[in-house]
Amino acid sequence: MNPQRSGSISGPLGLPPEPEPADSTHSGADDLMQTAQALFLLMAMATWAKHKKILREALALQSVLATLVRDDGLKNKPLSEDASWEEWIRAETIKRTKFIVFCFFNLHCIVYNIPSLILSSELKMTLPCSAAEFKAPTAAKWREVRKRVPPEPDFQIAFHRLFSRGARNTTGWNSSLGNYALIHALIQHIFFVRQITRCRCDGDGDLSPDDVSALEQALRNWQLGWKRNPESSLDPMDPNGPVAFNSTALLRLAYIRLNIDIGPGRALDTRDPIQIANSFRESRAIKRTPKLVRAVLHSAHALSIPVKIGIRLVARTQTFVWSIQHSLCSLECAFLLSKWLEALSLPHPEPEVSDDERRICSLVKTMLDETEFAVRSDLPLESPVTLKQLSASVLRVWARIFKGAQTWAIVDVIGTSLNIYADMLETGESLTRGIH
Structure with missing residues (x-):
């Protein structure tokens, strides 16, 4: 047994020791990246867990993981023309690992407002290869695909x-x-x-x-x-x-x-639905602009997809087709569309409601009419009561989807939070009970 391999976890913090300069087998570098891959999987699983303590541990792994990736380098050396398939696999796998770590750190930034520990300006690598090339089952197939791409x-x-x-x-x-x-x-x-x-x-x-x-x-x-x-x-x-x-x-x-400044945070790290709902409620009002209309339209289209398919069906099957990215995006869409409708419900909204905004309101009402969360039809569409009901109903549709079958515990927490936020909109009050 190679003594260096057998002692590969004897370094500081349980990490692999520094590879010896004379090492030409890549064993030290391999240990480094294998450790990084293992830490990444632990961090990824813990990031979306329900308990705050586990989330803290996931975030604590960030700095260790970033250090490992940097130690191996954020540059990739070009392979020689006659590099073997095995050499290419090793180099491409390491490169993809580093890009995926970069992307996951950015997900932490999106959700928890934590600046990424790896900046895009640091990445001096070629982009990952195509899926067909990476999945090639044999060296011959790999060479064939490489000729085409x-x-x-x-x-x-x-x-x-x-x-x-x-x-x-x-x-x-x-x-x-x-x-x-x-x-x-x-x-x-x-x-x-x-x-x-x-x-x-x-x-x-x-x-x-x-x-x-x-x-x-x-x-x-x-x-x-x-x-x-x-x-x-x-x-x-x-x-x-x-x-x-x-x-x-x-x-x-x-x-x-x-198009919208989401703000410094939405308390998702607390894992407390009431605190999260209160943070939604207390976030600053939407500033309506012509530019914002495009983002609102994106949010309305995001809502139309589950409505057309069927809310209950999507709630039961989302775990098979939705990634965590889709759940996080849907949260942003629900938040923006609800806040925008709330801004329209103010007395004498400034600026005046545009034709495009009226069309989006009509689109949202038509979509909600196909669900159990339809709003009253005896009031004009532009009345404050109708717009507030639309705002709450948008949240309830997304909450129903989030509360369905899902893989990640945080999605269930988000669903509960949206329902509480909808209650706040309908009652006009914030909640303080149960915060821990």
Whole structure:
């Protein structure tokens, strides 16, 4: 037995010891990344657990995991032309592990408002390969696929290309996992731009028109790249995997985050439904703008899908087709649409309600009429009572879906929180009981 292998967990914090400089078998580096993969799985499982103590442990693993990934390096060395299939598998697996860790850290940022410990500017690797290439069962099949697909672009080049306004610079396509990493990088970019904007003393916290325009261009270019990828599909059961489908949820979330400042947090880390509902209730009012209409429309379309399929059916089957990304995006959609309807219900709303806003209100009411949460039809659509009922009903539809069969405990907590928030809207009161 190799003594270095047998002692691979004898280093500080139980981590692998430093590989010896003369080591040419990659055993030390392999141990490092295998440990990172194991820690990642522990963190991923604990992140969505119901108990706050387990969540704390998951977040505590972040710094150790980030250190392991950095120790191995956020750059990938180009393989030689005559590299074997086995050498390529090892290099590609390590690269994909690092990108997935980057994306998961970003999910922590989305949900818990914790800045990612790995920044997109640090990634100096080529994007992951296509699903067909990675899943090739033999060396011969792998070589055959590699002849058909273009080489993976460098992450930094692909990311900066998203902000280009010249169509010539945005041609080509990236792999499904590559697109997934890029949409996470755009969401991270939006997060940090908003952090900077909040610190400005000469503004109201809104993004500048130039920032919004640049990010809208980047999101449009990302969509074009997603469509160009022959492996992209809206079917979560696609043979190439659900990554492309999950990316579309993050695109919707990116549009919402671009057009509305969600704020510093929604108390999801407390795992207390009443505290979460109170944080929803106490969040600042929506500022209605023409730009916001697009994000609201995205939220309305997100609601239309489960309504058309059937709320009860989606509630029973979501665990088989929805990722945690779709649940988190649906929460953002429910929150935005409800807050927007609440803003419209104010007496003499400013600015005046536009034709586009009226059409969205009518669309939402028509959708809800097909559910058990339909609102009264004896009042005008624009009456404050009707709009408040619409706001609460939107929350109840999503709550019913979240309370159905699901894999992650946090989804059930979110469903309970949305129901409590809907109660608050209907009674006009906040709750303080049961907070712990």
